Amino acid sequence: MYSTTESKCFAIFAFERDAPAHNTVVAGGQTTPFHLLNFNNNFNIMKKIYKAHILFTKERSHFEVFENGYVAVGADGRVIGVAADLASLDSEDAEVVDFGDRLLIPAMNDMHVHAPQVRNQGVAMDLELLPWLQNYTFPEESKYADIHYAESMYRRFLHTQWLFGTMRSCVFGTVHTESTRLLMKLYQEAGMGALVGKVAMNRHCPEALSEDVEAAVEGNERLIAEFNHPDALVRPIITPRFVPSCSPELLSACGELANKYNLPVQSHLSENTSEIAWVAELEPESKSYGDAYNRYGLFGQTPTIMAHCVWTEGVELELMKRNNVMVAHCPTSNYNLASGMAPVRTFLDEGLRVGLGSDISGGHDLNMFRMLVYAIQVSKMHYQSNHEKHFLTLSEVFWIATKSAGSFFGKVGSFEPGYEFDALVIDDAVLNFDNYTLLERLERYIYLGDDRQIEHRFCRGKLIEEPKVV
């Protein structure tokens, strides 16, 4: 049981792993039985100070580690400061919550994921990109015309993201405006952050998923009118599926929407060599695949994130740098679809912004901690075959997944002052059976842990409770 003589503190919540029945809330000198319900009810109304073993990456080269440290979070959900001792923080009127021997780390950001492909997770993993789209992806997305089907699948999807501690996402929906709206409402209901895209596509796809340009603009504008508020956790993102599935008129309309409403853009880029050859045929005027987006105002004119970039180099890489386009690196779909290995070390050295994506269901795993592992493994294979300068380290992939990715949402992914407090409380006792250092404990959790060790999740300072599945 943690206690303190700090008289300024309003309350101290203590968490004892071995004796949960005896947890107590100490408030105003009175000791009362602790219930999680009380913790929730009081949680979002005042300044908080959390005590735990705090780890995060301010720089990609190393972790900041505070053993038994403190992080202060304002009523606005933003970090005020981190310190090794309570006396260094202004604790007046603060509620102090002691998480004991647990780890406190930034939450995960999934920078590229297709929510309507949740049913196909782990299915058809032996196909390449283009046949996989035709035979699995498009037939499944057609089902999202049915709002009831969409709700049952989207609830399951959101719940899995919550389980694994993913508090922000860049998400593809489908062409269907109503089911995309529903997905946005479900994120709002859950309190989790997301940029959600109604997918634009009108060629080289089944009739059921093809939408004419006017309908695409109208559907997007409906969602923009309802959700496009500057500080909202859930906002629209303009989402042309990829160049082959959008006519020049549709790409133009997407660019106009992004620029008119100052909305971010997401799409796919240079994933597969057959796809790149196809784009070169479709857009002969463009100097590269990326330039095809650029010509329609979809490549950094507003904040832009492009998934994959496996084969990005030369003029395309230069254009991404110049336009500050972020890469969503999706290591599992790179190898599941036999696309290749993205040169992430080169991207970092060139100063490109990079985040990590699960790419369900080209990727098979919604656990973003596993994505850190896969990113390191893919990087090691790339290092072997391409003799890059060095493979990625743990602090680098952690930084990519948290602070670097989080920059797409504003100040997210770190515990530096002013950052939104997106955090996970990890109880790794089951993995911590010897004298591991805190960094070893975090590494073991990343490699060996799962949702069972995530005890609490926070998004923008709020405790996020388990969303309903049905």
Ligand SMILES: [Zn+2]
């Ligand atoms: Zn994708």
